[in-house]
Amino acid sequence: MxxxxxxxxxxxxxxxxxxxxxxxxxxxxxxxDSFHIGEHVIPISQSYNRNAHEKYDEYLRLQQEYDEEEED
Incomplete structure (x- = not known):
């Protein structure tokens, strides 16, 4: 993996x-403790939890910045 x-x-x-x-x-x-992809629930294990949420939050922040730039 x-x-x-x-x-x-x-x-x-x-x-x-x-x-x-x-x-x-x-x-x-x-x-x-999970991500959702449509109807599927993907677990987030305790050992990956902090890193997973930090990376996902950063991804969302960058997406928002990109979307705002596209509006200008």
Whole structure:
């Protein structure tokens, strides 16, 4: 899984669990212990929780900045 994760290291993919990597572009919701992709609930393990939320928050911030630039 680590080799696969390295191939996806472009800023949109995020490891949130030993068994899960999510595409942040597809996340439709987030809770403290899970991401939602449509009707699917992807768990966030305790060991990945802090990093997963920090990276997801940063992704959302950058997306918001990009969207604001596009409006100008």
């Amino acid at each position: 680590k080799d696969f994760e390295k191939q996806l290291d472009d800023g949109t993919f995020l490891r949130c669990h030993q068994s899960f990597i999510v595409n942040m572009e597809r996340v439709t919701g987030a809770e403290n």
